[in-house]
Amino acid sequence: MELKEQKTENCMIISIHGRLDTTNYSILEKKLMELIEQHEDKILIDCADMDYVSSSGLRILLMALKRITLAKGKFALCSLQENIREIFEISGFTNIFDIHLNREDALKVF
């Protein structure tokens, strides 16, 4: 898995490339916690190139969402692949996360 950061005017975009699973979720965890520590509380996760996510990965996303919601920030996801979206649905996360079809839509909420 690879993470790419892009700072825009309103938020920080993290793009996840490849598989987010038990072996590598801590990389994302570390990255997100660092950002939250630095009060970077407007974060968009771009999942366009995320091929796979396990519950460990979801756990990190949920944790980040909770922290940022507490800090009155904004946390959103965009461009989920079809099968990833299904995983989100099964876990009930589509009700909790702010999920957008593409990056353009997502940027409007920040």
Place this chain on the structure above:
Amino acid sequence: MKFRFPKFLRFSVLAFRYSLFFLVSIIFIFFIAFVYSYGYSIKLLVESAQKDATILTRQTIVQFENVLQPVEIVPQTLVNALESPHVGYEDVQRIARDFVIRDLVVFGSCLAFEPYSYDKDQYWYAPYLFEKPDGIHFKFLSGPSYDYFKKDWYRLPKLLGRPVWTEPYYDKGGGDTLMCTYSVPIYKQLKGKRVFTGVLTMDISLASFDKIVKNIKVYKTGYGFLVSRTGKIITSPFPGYENKNIMEIAHTGKGKRTIAAIRDMMKGNSDFTSMDGLSAKRHQSYLSYAPVSSTGWSFGIIFPAAELTDNLLKFLKQMLNIFGWSILALLIVTILITRKLTRPIIRLLDATRKIGQGNFNAKIPIRKSKNEIAQLSNAFSVMQDDLSNYITDLQETTTAKEKIESELNIAHSIQMGMLPVAFPDRPDMDLYAMLESAKAVGGDLYDFFFLDPDHLVIAIGDVSGKGVPAALFMTIMRTLFRSNITLDLPIHEVVQQINKELCRENTNQMFVTFWTGILDLRTGGFDFCNAGHNNPFIIRKNGEVEEVNQVNGIPVGIDESVRFTTQHLKLLTGETLLLYTDGVTEAMNPAQAFFGENKLIQTIAHPGRLDAHGICDHLLQKIKYFAAGAEQADDITLLVIKYKEVQGEKPALMKEKSLSIQNQLGELEKIVGFLDKVSENWKLPLRMSMELNLVLEELFTNIIFYAFDDGKEHSIGLEMELLDEHTLQVRLKDDGKPFNLLEKTVDDLSNQSLEERKIGGLGIHFVKEMMDQVDYQRTEDKNIVILTKKF
């Protein structure tokens, strides 16, 4: 704590309330009557007291007059007699002496003369005789020690020229006692002139009036008193008040009314009035007074008002006492009466309460009397019977209805059981069909079977009407079809045969729209016959949809003599034929719009890689989306057959694969690699492959985190097996602590809010959600998780 009535009152709130209301009213009315009669009694009492007091006053005054009259008459007569030349002073003196002795009141008498008028040598001459207990005494009042010329009893008659009663006085040197004196002037004719010569006096002791006054008793402490013209108290029952002025007493701290009354009394008037008492306590009192006319004195009677009403109050107290007991008795009687009245209501209440709780056998007391409560009770009893009957009827009806419904359900199962669901698994074609019934039992049917390995028969039909009759007719139809179909006859003759047989016994005029055809799987040639059914559609290889144009016959079951025709079409490889019933095109949304053929064509066009099953699912999904919850009016039946190109021989499939891994996180990559290989080899759908990946990762991480706590290396076994072409089984074995993931309850996550969502616990949820079946075994000290998934 809630207030509760004492037990003896708890029989009925109504009874208690009415009793209370009744009693309060009575107490109120009695109170008013009391107040009125009290006032009236007081008025009467005062009036009667006034009358009594006035009479008593007059009577007492008459007594006084009786005493005083002789005291006045005797000296006047004597003085008159003196004017005669035959009567001398000595005569007068002698008669006066007799009078003093005889009369009880008069105790002294004096003849007092002007200077030198009795004896030319004597300045003073006043012989005075007076009674003492030891007898009659005599002395001359004279000299500077007793200058009688200055005494009232001498001065006043001389001055006024008429008889005078003196004020009470203590006659020191004279009578030496408290006395009053009646003094009569004496005149002599001298040289034709009437000249004042002296006075004749009669002294009376006031002690005799004391007796009369002190004998007066009015009520408890009422008393009489006698005052002189100037207000000096002549006599009263209280010692030490003699000679004091009553006006002074009235002025010392008494009220205005008292002063006014005493003043009026001093004027010589008579009246009966209310005022403050003369004693220090100033009790409200009544005063009756009148003058003693001869002496100018006044006599009064005083008595406290409280004593007047004393008896009345006593009487009232007694009355209240009696009233109190009467009220208590009345209360008891009222309670007893209302209790008797409400007892049947309470019984009725108990009974209705029981009925309300569902006990229809609760006994309602039937009463013979004709009062309203009895009527109510009897009406309730009738209602109870009616209700009970009604409930029984309802229960019977419901049971009957349930029975019919369950029979309908059975019919539905039987009908559905007739539809073939074992779809052929062949490389050269792909077939799928479905029937989504509208009501419990519908009239649609589909069928397919092989006449020989190369000839597949398919059929679809729609029986007119719905419900059980339609289902029965459909069963007949299917039976006839199955028994008549044969390769030896052209298909239209088979249909004709069926038509004939259906018409023969068709008393209900039911009919079936029917489409059937025989596909030669070697060539794709399709002989078919249409009896009034919707035209099927062909999805061409390029994804475009065409309606199969054909001659439409009329439905079977209508006319025995109808001739049907066999028609022919050819399916090319990669082409798909879709058969449907009008439940598809006539599916309605809540706005009553039909799904229609155009939407059907759009939906099935360009199916891409969808197989027959996928096309059916997709179409049904679209129809349901269109209907948007509106009730399905008709059965929906679909049959899809895809004619495939045979691509040589299929590679032999490996049925089983396995992998052994260590309990290290890094081994996850091995699992992923293994899964990729197996998926490719077994042609697992992409989605399923990813789900397996996810599920295995969850289970694997679960095992390495929780199953071992000895820190040693363990090996974990992963086995995958194809149970049949579309069923995969995965077994994961570890020798860790017993752990049955099925015992973990899984929350319903769909509606949880962010706050409720726990971090973690997702893994097991995924496993249960994504696999068709999850089993757990503990065998030979190993945890075995068995996952089954169809694809």
